[in-house]
Amino acid sequence: MRAVLYRELGNIDNLAVEQVPLPEVTEDWACIETHAAGLSFSASLYIEGRYQRQLPLPYTPGTEVAGIVHAVGPGVDRVAVGDRVMASVDWGGHGGYCLAHQLCTHKVPKEMSFAQAAMVVNSYATSYAGLVWKGGLAAGEVVLVHSAAGAIGSAAVEIAKALGATVIATAGSAERLAFAKAHGADHMINYTENDFALAVKELTDGRGADLIFDSVGGDVAQRSLRCLAIEGRLLTIGYTSGDIPELPSNIFMVKNASLIGLNIGTYLGWSPGGNRDVYTRKIFEIHDALRALYEAGKLHPATALYNGLDQFLPAMKALLNRQVLGKAVIEIGEADRAPL
Numbered sequence: 001m002r003a004v005l006y007r008e009l010g011n012i013d014n015l016a017v018e019q020v021p022l023p024e025v026t027e028d029w030a031c032i033e034t035h036a037a038g039l040s041f042s043a044s045l046y047i048e049g050r051y052q053r054q055l056p057l058p059y060t061p062g063t064e065v066a067g068i069v070h071a072v073g074p075g076v077d078r079v080a081v082g083d084r085v086m087a088s089v090d091w092g093g094h095g096g097y098c099l100a101h102q103l104c105t106h107k108v109p110k111e112m113s114f115a116q117a118a119m120v121v122n123s124y125a126t127s128y129a130g131l132v133w134k135g136g137l138a139a140g141e142v143v144l145v146h147s148a149a150g151a152i153g154s155a156a157v158e159i160a161k162a163l164g165a166t167v168i169a170t171a172g173s174a175e176r177l178a179f180a181k182a183h184g185a186d187h188m189i190n191y192t193e194n195d196f197a198l199a200v201k202e203l204t205d206g207r208g209a210d211l212i213f214d215s216v217g218g219d220v221a222q223r224s225l226r227c228l229a230i231e232g233r234l235l236t237i238g239y240t241s242g243d244i245p246e247l248p249s250n251i252f253m254v255k256n257a258s259l260i261g262l263n264i265g266t267y268l269g270w271s272p273g274g275n276r277d278v279y280t281r282k283i284f285e286i287h288d289a290l291r292a293l294y295e296a297g298k299l300h301p302a303t304a305l306y307n308g309l310d311q312f313l314p315a316m317k318a319l320l321n322r323q324v325l326g327k328a329v330i331e332i333g334e335a336d337r338a339p340l
Helices: 041-047 114-134 151-162 174-182 196-203 218-227 249-254 264-268 276-295 309-320
Strands: 002-005 016-019 029-038 064-072 084-088 097-101 105-107 142-145 166-171 187-190 209-214 228-236 258-261 303-307 327-331
Touching: 002 309, 016 309, 029 084, 029 114, 041 309, 064 097, 064 114, 084 097, 084 114, 114 151, 114 209, 114 228, 114 258, 114 264, 114 276, 114 303, 114 327, 142 151, 151 166, 151 174, 151 209, 166 174, 166 196, 174 187, 187 196, 196 218, 209 218, 218 228, 264 276, 303 309, 309 327
Parallel strands: 142 166, 142 209, 166 187, 209 228, 228 258, 303 327
Antiparallel strands: 002 016, 029 064, 029 097, 029 327, 064 084, 084 105
């Protein structure tokens, strides 16, 4: 099979697509014939050696895949050979086949494409976990979603709207705002042209947002405090700005507000202290809820498709330059899965 390989970390351009052996299954692990693999901002942190995890070299990126179960190891009972599945994988998604722990593997709804599944498995799960599980979203609340045309942001817009919230979306262009509107946002704010905090206050008669969904960090997080409602919640899930903010605790005290963090990797077994038994209890419920919303016609995962592993670098650069609407996904074909 072929796979994207980094033999040393540090530069996103320093890759090769090479022939490698198929991975072998062990107890509790399945081998997936990969048909679609998602890309994310966090992949650039891995590649640049700036992520908290130590990675094996040579390293194949990719933590979200969809495809068909090719083989299973002893003890695997959640999926069987031939099943259509989506999985959160430790690494290796950008290859013809990859290994997935059975507790991180979920069957794909009948009408969902592999490309959509590669978005749902991490992006929608992260957004649902943040909004509902951590953020305690209730129907009728006002939710502010930053970077609302990206993978996690657009998922958050759809989920919040499906659960009865009023959704305010921010993005940096008319095209991206139109995309957010098409996915359910009630109000759109171009943060390059307007003071989004002031606009949110105006839209809410001075009250502010009950829940703010922030994957950007930096100055966006700082300014979000100005439009956080009394007893509101600021949810921080990532820092695509590259700037981790230092937020003044007195604002949270004065507003009786909460700062909430979500690191989904903890529940996937990726992060220090990660525990896949916790994943069983928590994330299974999230995927059940997402399946119900999808089958009710309330979720519409949007993907930007790239054909084959040779498109990994162009796709990553488009993602990092904010040129992708929704989720960047590489469709992996027979040529990438061909044996040595």
